[in-house]
Amino acid sequence: MDNRINTAIRTAGIENGHLAQLHDRFVALWQRCRKSGIQEDAEVSWDDLSGFYAESHRRYHNLRHVDHCLKQIDLAAPLMDDPDAGEMSIWYHDVIYEPCARDNEKRSAGFFAWYALGHFPDEFVADVRHLILATEHPEVVRDGDACYITDIDLSGFALPWKEFCRDNDSLREEQRGLSDASYHASTQRFLVNLYARSRIFRTDFFHELYEAQARDNIQRYLAECQSATDR
Numbered sequence: 001m002d003n004r005i006n007t008a009i010r011t012a013g014i015e016n017g018h019l020a021q022l023h024d025r026f027v028a029l030w031q032r033c034r035k036s037g038i039q040e041d042a043e044v045s046w047d048d049l050s051g052f053y054a055e056s057h058r059r060y061h062n063l064r065h066v067d068h069c070l071k072q073i074d075l076a077a078p079l080m081d082d083p084d085a086g087e088m089s090i091w092y093h094d095v096i097y098e099p100c101a102r103d104n105e106k107r108s109a110g111f112f113a114w115y116a117l118g119h120f121p122d123e124f125v126a127d128v129r130h131l132i133l134a135t136e137h138p139e140v141v142r143d144g145d146a147c148y149i150t151d152i153d154l155s156g157f158a159l160p161w162k163e164f165c166r167d168n169d170s171l172r173e174e175q176r177g178l179s180d181a182s183y184h185a186s187t188q189r190f191l192v193n194l195y196a197r198s199r200i201f202r203t204d205f206f207h208e209l210y211e212a213q214a215r216d217n218i219q220r221y222l223a224e225c226q227s228a229t230d231r
Helices: 003-011 016-033 042-053 063-079 083-092 104-115 122-134 144-158 161-174 180-196 204-230
Strands: none
Touching: 016 042, 016 063, 016 083, 042 063, 063 083, 063 144, 063 204, 083 104, 083 122, 083 144, 104 122, 122 144, 144 161, 144 204, 161 180, 161 204, 180 204
């Protein structure tokens, strides 16, 4: 990995020692899931992937977010039908990220399907693509593993308050093209809709683990936004 990528990843909060662990984990997953007899260099795939996540416009959608999601799938893996497909979807769910674009998940899913063509069994590629698309957070998600992946993608809402605010600040930095008024209106609209759900987390596992903290964070954030508006 060149120094430019390495520096960008450290800026995202990933130090060299942990970066090496992420590298080893990705390479092991790639080799474990690939077709029998395929001998392509997983290192090339890692360099390509980490290069995307080190793009200069990323502040939230980077390897720190992927790392957080990997920690969550480690908790849920025993309950999932195919945790390897789930993990691969986590690695690639934000591989394409353009601020303000509305099709990043669809483009990320398409990128994986193209990039993985011939490397993995067709069914595995289709499953990963489906799981990446689940991170668009449609109103209805029916199959179990997709519910786990959507919950994992939302699990940052249940971080301790200081980290929740750090992530929100990082998301704001990515949206430099929006005015403060537009950004905060969009964020509040999303959070109000999320809070209005009967459940933020679809799976019983993550609901029991994170629902209360996520609701507390969202309620506190919306109250602070309203207070700032009223001043």
